[in-house]
Amino acid sequence: MSEYYFFNGVKKIFEIEKWFKRSFHEIVYLEHTAPVTFTIDRVTYAVRYIEEENLIYTIKLYGNDEDIKSYHKAIRKRVEKFLNILKDMG
Incomplete structure (x- = not known):
């Protein structure tokens, strides 16, 4: 079962904000x-987590699906990669 993922700690939250702005x-x-949660071209995405x-x-x-552009997938993959690395950091 997947659920929304919540980062614990102010430091990680600041890292997320800084990374989004810089990237x-x-x-x-x-x-x-x-x-x-983040928005690209009026389409909002959320982060989910598979515990297993x-x-x-x-x-x-x-x-709206009409607003989904081809580069959304690349952006989503970058976000997923960054957040998975951040999640595993102490």
């Missing part, structure tokens, strides 16, 4: 850090 500038808007696999992944939370 995506105005392409991606970070909505929240608990749980992580210890894996964070993204899902489309809401938005």
Whole structure:
């Protein structure tokens, strides 16, 4: 079963905010850090977690499918990679 993933600790939340700003500038808007939600072209994505696999992944939370561009997948993969690394850090 998958659930939303919540990062514990202010330091990790600040790292997430700084990384989003540095990596995506105005392409991606970070909505929240608990749980992580972000918007690309009026489509909002959320971070989910599969406990059995210890894996964070993204899902489309809401938005129009017409607004989903081809580069959304690449951005989502970058976000997933970063958050999975951050999750495993002490």
